[in-house]
Amino acid sequence: MKSFRKELWFNTSKRRELINITHEVQACLAESGIKEGLILVNAMHITASVFINDDEPGLHHDFEVWLEKLAPEKPYSQYQHNGFEDNADAHIKRTLMGREVVVAVTDGKMDFGPWEQIFYGEFDGKRRKRALVKIIGE
């Protein structure tokens, strides 16, 4: 069994951003030399997400509106977590979007449907944060 590990780093200019990391994960897979196995990609922070969906700006806007409706950032005082912090909403938004994805590797490629793209979802940004790519297989 082979294994491969790499961290992807981000520093968003806005509090919330969705970043397409499909090519970075593909590059990891190529570098690993693994032909059959599984890829795990997870946020290493509990106010960020890794998820698979469409790379379409309208949908990304819809996600922003929907997440703000279900877990609004403000008023900060609505959350007990926000004593010394202001990011309780980011913990909840990441819960809705998910921490991680697991992707099949077949014939050295990510085994994806036609529109699947991997995103890093930042919900409390403006600082250096990271996601983990771990690949196991042969």
Next chain:
Amino acid sequence: MKSFRKELWFNTSKRRELINITHEVQACLAESGIKEGLILVNAMHITASVFINDDEPGLHHDFEVWLEKLAPEKPYSQYQHNGFEDNADAHIKRTLMGREVVVAVTDGKMDFGPWEQIFYGEFDGKRRKRALVKIIGE
């Protein structure tokens, strides 16, 4: 390490449907000959889900009502994604239900609790779509 791959295809008559695929995944596991490992089952479309829950019609009705409350299909104009499409709600519903499940394989069986059943959740159906079953192990 052994690996196994199969696509499961669906063509629902309704826009939204939940389909129990536990037996199909079990058949894949039997065909693979893998005794210890992990199974990944994921939707290959970004408007569909694979999830684990109860095979109980009342609960499935409750999921439908709940998903329509949190991410209503109509009016279509409430979503920016719905310029040429009408399925923004399906992208969000699938996010709530999840893209994938990972299941342990022990002694050649899916290592499940008493009520766990795997479902394909279709949220934008009436066309041919698919889920991926990938198994790795020994």
Next chain:
Amino acid sequence: MKSFRKELWFNTSKRRELINITHEVQACLAESGIKEGLILVNAMHITASVFINDDEPGLHHDFEVWLEKLAPEKPYSQYQHNGFEDNADAHIKRTLMGREVVVAVTDGKMDFGPWEQIFYGEFDGKRRKRALVKIIGE
């Protein structure tokens, strides 16, 4: 390839509780002797969750309030599932929080960011229930 399996059992005194199981999962990993691979931790019940987030009581309170807002326990009659049972809300709460986590193993350790902690989320407790830890690798 090595594999390891262990069940973690719980019997909460309240209907809903969040239990930090990070140390139990670390102990499983040490016992397995696996240095590189993947850990799957999943609830074996469909009214419970395994998820990764912060071990901070204020945030856990915020999750409780948020889950009750999005999928309230009462009135029981609002859910069709609640004919002979009263736990439809728990099925939905677990869907929001997620069934499972997959964690990378690197150099014999869980490959975590600074604040990642694993929780068992009970949403229909006061009885014996369990989570599964499955580790594969080398």
